Amino acid sequence: MPLxxxxxxxxxxxxxxxxxxxxxxxxxxxxxxPIGPGKVAVVLSISIMVLSVFLGLDRTTETLVEKSxxxxxxxxxxxxxxxFLTAGLICIFLFDVLGYFPVAFAVLFVLLFAFGxxxxxxxxxxxxxxxxxxxxxxxxxxGMRDPRxxxxxxx
Amino acid sequence: xxxxxxxxxxxxxxxxxxxxxxxxxxxxxLIGALPGLTAAAAIALLFxxxxxxxxxxxxxFLYVLGKAGRYGGSISAILFNTPGTAAxxxxxxxxxxxxxxxxxxxxxxxxxxxxxxxxxxGELLLIFGAVYIATFTKHLGPPEYFSITMxxxxxxxxxxxxxxxxxxxxxxxxxFIALIGVDPISGYPRMTMGVAQLEDGFSLVPLLIGLFVFxxxxxxxxxxxxxxxxxxxxxQAPEGMRFSWAEFVQLFPVLLRSSGxxxxxxILPGLxxxxxxxxxxxxxxxxxxxxEDWGTGLPEGVAAPEAANNAVSGPSMIPLLTLGIPxxxxxxxxxxxxxxxxxxxxxxxFDQESELVYGLFAAGLLGILAYGLIGYxxxxxxxRMLSYLPPGIIYPFVFITAFSATYSTRLSLxxxxxxxxxxxxxxxxxxxxxxxxxxxxxxxxxxxxEEAVRQSLLLSDNGFGIFLEHPVAIACFAIGxxxxxxxxxxxxxxxxxxxxxxTKDM
Numbered sequence: 001m002p003l004x005x006x007x008x009x010x011x012x013x014x015x016x017x018x019x020x021x022x023x024x025x026x027x028x029x030x031x032x033x034p035i036g037p038g039k040v041a042v043v044l045s046i047s048i049m050v051l052s053v054f055l056g057l058d059r060t061t062e063t064l065v066e067k068s069x070x071x072x073x074x075x076x077x078x079x080x081x082x083x084f085l086t087a088g089l090i091c092i093f094l095f096d097v098l099g100y101f102p103v104a105f106a107v108l109f110v111l112l113f114a115f116g117x118x119x120x121x122x123x124x125x126x127x128x129x130x131x132x133x134x135x136x137x138x139x140x141x142x143g144m145r146d147p148r149x150x151x152x153x154x155x
Numbered sequence: 156x157x158x159x160x161x162x163x164x165x166x167x168x169x170x171x172x173x174x175x176x177x178x179x180x181x182x183x184x185l186i187g188a189l190p191g192l193t194a195a196a197a198i199a200l201l202f203x204x205x206x207x208x209x210x211x212x213x214x215x216f217l218y219v220l221g222k223a224g225r226y227g228g229s230i231s232a233i234l235f236n237t238p239g240t241a242a243x244x245x246x247x248x249x250x251x252x253x254x255x256x257x258x259x260x261x262x263x264x265x266x267x268x269x270x271x272x273x274x275x276x277g278e279l280l281l282i283f284g285a286v287y288i289a290t291f292t293k294h295l296g297p298p299e300y301f302s303i304t305m306x307x308x309x310x311x312x313x314x315x316x317x318x319x320x321x322x323x324x325x326x327x328x329x330x331f332i333a334l335i336g337v338d339p340i341s342g343y344p345r346m347t348m349g350v351a352q353l354e355d356g357f358s359l360v361p362l363l364i365g366l367f368v369f370x371x372x373x374x375x376x377x378x379x380x381x382x383x384x385x386x387x388x389x390x391q392a393p394e395g396m397r398f399s400w401a402e403f404v405q406l407f408p409v410l411l412r413s414s415g416x417x418x419x420x421x422i423l424p425g426l427x428x429x430x431x432x433x434x435x436x437x438x439x440x441x442x443x444x445x446x447e448d449w450g451t452g453l454p455e456g457v458a459a460p461e462a463a464n465n466a467v468s469g470p471s472m473i474p475l476l477t478l479g480i481p482x483x484x485x486x487x488x489x490x491x492x493x494x495x496x497x498x499x500x501x502x503x504x505f506d507q508e509s510e511l512v513y514g515l516f517a518a519g520l521l522g523i524l525a526y527g528l529i530g531y532x533x534x535x536x537x538x539r540m541l542s543y544l545p546p547g548i549i550y551p552f553v554f555i556t557a558f559s560a561t562y563s564t565r566l567s568l569x570x571x572x573x574x575x576x577x578x579x580x581x582x583x584x585x586x587x588x589x590x591x592x593x594x595x596x597x598x599x600x601x602x603x604x605e606e607a608v609r610q611s612l613l614l615s616d617n618g619f620g621i622f623l624e625h626p627v628a629i630a631c632f633a634i635g636x637x638x639x640x641x642x643x644x645x646x647x648x649x650x651x652x653x654x655x656x657x658t659k660d661m
Contacts, residue, residue: 009587009588037343037345041345044330044331048328051327052324054320055318076379077376080373080377084369084376104555107555115547115550117547117548131555134556138559138563142563
C-alpha cells in the first residue's frame with residue numbers, strides 16, 4: 001500500500017488511540033462504581049483506534065487528497081518554525097531566570113527577525129518598545145508576577 | 156420584559172461594565188479584522204484579564220468581544236480579499252469586488268449595519284426563546300443530560316468539517332483529554348502519568364490559546380513563507396462612502412431573511428457562522444432576479460452573509476443557557492468563563508442567577524449598538540491601520556500576548572508549555588483536516604457527560620436500560636444516529652461522484 005497523506009494521518013491517529021488506551025488501562029477500578037474511573041477513557045481510545053482504521057481504509061479521502069493542490073513549504077517556513085520553537089523555549093526556560101522584560105525582548109527580537117524584519121535599528125526599537133509596553137500592561141497594570149522584575153526601580 | 160429592563164438598570168449602574176462593553180466591542184472589531192485571529196482566539200487571549208472582574212463585567216466583555224469579532228472579520232474580507240474569520244468568507248465574494256469598484260466605504264457601512272441588524276434579531280430570539288425553553292429543560296436529570304451530550308458530540312463531530320470520521324476522532328480525543336486529572340467521583344488521579352501539575356487536569360485557557368492562537372501563528376508563518384496577502388486602497392471618493400436610507404430600505408427584506416437563516420443555524424449545535432454566511436449568500440443569490448451579477452460587487456452580496464453570520468451569535472447561546480451544551484466554539488469558551496466565576500450553566504440559571512443573565516442580555520444589546528457604531532464610522536480607519544501593519548510585525552506581538560495571557564492564568568510555566576504543545580497539535584490538526592472546534596466542545600462537555608452516565612447507572616436498577624426508560628434520552632440518541640447516517644450517506648454520494656470523475660479522467 002503506497003504511503004499517502006491520508007494513510008499517514010490515519011496511522012498517527014491510530015497511534016494516539018493506542019497511547020490513550022495504554023493510559024486508560026492503567027486506571028484502577030473501584031468496587032462501588034458500575035463503570036469506574038477508567039471505562040469511559042477506554043471506550044474513547046478504542047473509538048479513536050476504530051475510526052482511524054476507517055480513515056486509513058477510506059479510498060475516497062485518499063483520492064481527494066491526491067487530487068487537491070499540495071502546497072510546498074519554502075525553506076523559510078523551517079526557519080520560522082524553528083524561531084517559533086526557540087521563542088517558546090525562551091519563555092519556558094529563561095522566564096524564571098531573567099524575568100518578564102528580558103524574555104519579552106528576546107522573544108520579540110527572535111520572532112520579528114524570523115518574520116522578515118531585517119532593519120536592525122527598527123528591529124531593536126520595536127523589540128525594546130514592545131517589551132516595555134507589555135511589561136507596563138501585564139506586570140504593572142494587571143499585576144502579573146515577574147520573578148526578577150529588573151525594572152521595578154524605574155516605576 | 157421587566158427582567159430585561161432590570162438587566163439594563165444593572166448594567167447602567169456599573170460604569171466598569173459599560174466601559175468594558177465598549178472596550179469589548181472595540182477589541183473585537185480590531186482582533187476580528189486581523190486575518191486568522193478568530194473571535195474565539197480573541198476571547199481566549201483576553202479571558203485571563205477578566206479573572207479580576209465581577210462576573211457580569213467579565214461575561215459582558217467577552218460576550219461582546221465575540222460578537223464584535225464575528226463582525227470584524229468582514230473588514231479585511233472587504234478591503235484585502237482575506238477573511239479575518241471564517242464567518243466572513245462569503246462576504247469576500249461581493250465585498251472585495253465593491254472595493255475594486257471604489258465602493259469600499261459603502262461596503263464597510265453595509266457590513267456594519269447588516270451585522271448589527273442580524274445580531275439584534277438573534278439576540279431578541281435568545282432573550283425571549285431561552286426563558287421559554289428553560290421551563291422544560293429544568294426537569295431533566297442525569298440520563299437526559301448524558302443523552303443530550305452524546306447527541307451533541309455525535310452531531311457536532313459529524314457536521315463540523317469535511318470528514319465525519321475526522322470529526323468524531325477529534326471529538327473523542329477532546330473528550331479523552333478532558334478526563335485526565337482527578338476523578339470527581341473516586342477522588343483518585345487518573346492518566347496523569349505521574350505529572351503533579353496534571354492532577355487538576357488541563358486548564359481551558361492554555362488549551363484554547365494553543366489551539367487557536369499559537370496554531371494560527373504557525374499557519375500565518377507558513378502563508379508568509381509562501382507569499383504575502385494583497386493590499387488594497389480604501390475608497391476616497393464620496394460616492395464610494397455613502398450608504399443611504401433608501402438603499403437600507405431596499406436591503407431590508409434581504410436582512411430579514413438572512414437573519415432568520417442565521418438564527419435557525421445558530422440554535423443547531425456545531426454549524427455556526429461559517430455555515431450560516433454561505434447558506435444565506437446562496438439563498439439570496441438563488442432568489443435574486445439578477446443572480447448572474449452576484450460576485451461582481453452587489454450590496455446584497457455583502458448584506459446577506461453579514462446579517463446571517465452575526466444572527467448566529469444570540470441563538471447559539473440558547474442550548475448553552477438552557478441545557479449547558481455549547482452550540483458554538485465561543486459558547487464553549489463562555490462555559491469556562493461562567494465556571495471560573497462560580498456560575499453553573501443550565502436551565503436553573505434563570506432562577507438562580509436571573510440578574511446576571513438579564514444583565515448579560517442587556518450587555519449584548521448595548522454591545523451590538525457599540526460595535527455597529529464603531530464599524531459604521533471607524534471601519535475605514537481600522538482597515539487603513541491594518542494595511543500599514545504587515546503580518547511580519549503583527550504575529551510576533553500576538554505570540555508575546557498569548558504567552559503573557561497563558562502565564563497570567565495560573566502563574567504557571569507548565570501552562571505555557573501546554574499551550575505551545577497544543578499549538579503544534581492544533582497546527583497539525585489544521586493541516587490534516589481535524590476540526591479543532593469539535594475537539595474544544597468535547598473537552599468542555601466530557602467531564603459533565605461522564606459524571607452524568609455514572610450517576611445514571613448508580614441510580615439505575617436496570618443498568619443501561621435506564622436510558623430506555625426516559626423518552627427524551629431515546630429521542631436524543633435517535634437524533635444523533637439519524638444525523639450521522641444522513642451525513643454519512645451524503646458524503647458517500649459526494650465521494651462516489653468524485654471517484655467516478657477521477658476514473659473518467661484516467
